[in-house]
Amino acid sequence: QVHLVQSGAEVKKPGASVKVSCKASGYTFINYYIHWVRQAPGQGLEWMGWIDPSRGVTDYAQTFQGRVTMTRDTSTSTAYMELSRLTSDDTAVYYCVRDESAGWEDWGQGTLVTVSS
Amino acid sequence: IVLTQSPGTLSLSPGERATLSCRASQSVSSSYYLAWYQQKPGQAPRLLIYAASSRATGIPDRFSGSGSGTDFTLTISRLEPEDSAVYYCQQYDRSPPTFGGGTKVEIK
Numbered sequence: 001q002v003h004l005v006q007s008g009a010e011v012k013k014p015g016a017s018v019k020v021s022c023k024a025s026g027y028t029f030i031n032y033y034i035h036w037v038r039q040a041p042g043q044g045l046e047w048m049g050w051i052d053p054s055r056g057v058t059d060y061a062q063t064f065q066g067r068v069t070m071t072r073d074t075s076t077s078t079a080y081m082e083l084s085r086l087t088s089d090d091t092a093v094y095y096c097v098r099d100e101s102a103g104w105e106d107w108g109q110g111t112l113v114t115v116s117s
Numbered sequence: 118i119v120l121t122q123s124p125g126t127l128s129l130s131p132g133e134r135a136t137l138s139c140r141a142s143q144s145v146s147s148s149y150y151l152a153w154y155q156q157k158p159g160q161a162p163r164l165l166i167y168a169a170s171s172r173a174t175g176i177p178d179r180f181s182g183s184g185s186g187t188d189f190t191l192t193i194s195r196l197e198p199e200d201s202a203v204y205y206c207q208q209y210d211r212s213p214p215t216f217g218g219g220t221k222v223e224i225k
Contacts, residue, residue, distance in 0.1 A: 035214070044205065044216055044217070044218050044219050045154075045162065045205055045207075045216040046216070047213055047214045047215065047216070059212065061213050062213075095161055095162075101149070101150075102167045102168065102171070102173075103152040103164040103166070103167030103168075103173055104152065104154075104162075104164060104207075104209075105164045105173060105174070107161035107162060107163075108161065109161060110161055
């Protein structure tokens, strides 16, 4: 059974960075891309980018270019998403999702990041 | 590809039929990469439909999807109280993957 377990909620000040982790289990980590999707309070879903865990190759949404870094640790089957220069607009729930051609079935539980002075 | 969902909110009674629309700004060349998700408050999205019309594992058969090109539909044939949620369409045919703005289904 596939599980994606994310790190806990974070509170950050404007200008700071946040790093969210996503630990995968129940499948071969390097065989599936991981996407990151965020959702601001009361808003829709916004794709941030993906990482190929086998090669570490990434693709980021233009909106986040220069501010987001996605990495992985294959020894622990964990993906990471770091977002820098945070503003209040970055307050959101951040999800990791396992990529599958037949729909994105496996999502992490979400990590709430609150940016507040 | 911009996905526009309508209506924004649907308020129906149990047992009624819900029809949700998703219109793409350009053709989703492969319908294989059109999906629908259900999201309840405080939960992650749940995959309902992939490849425009295939139900995901464990999804009741009252949920069905159809469409191709630029017009897609999610139908809930007989609404149950637990179907109260926001529904999103998604395309991942072309990068970047995009989601529609969502349709909120309220059960009277």
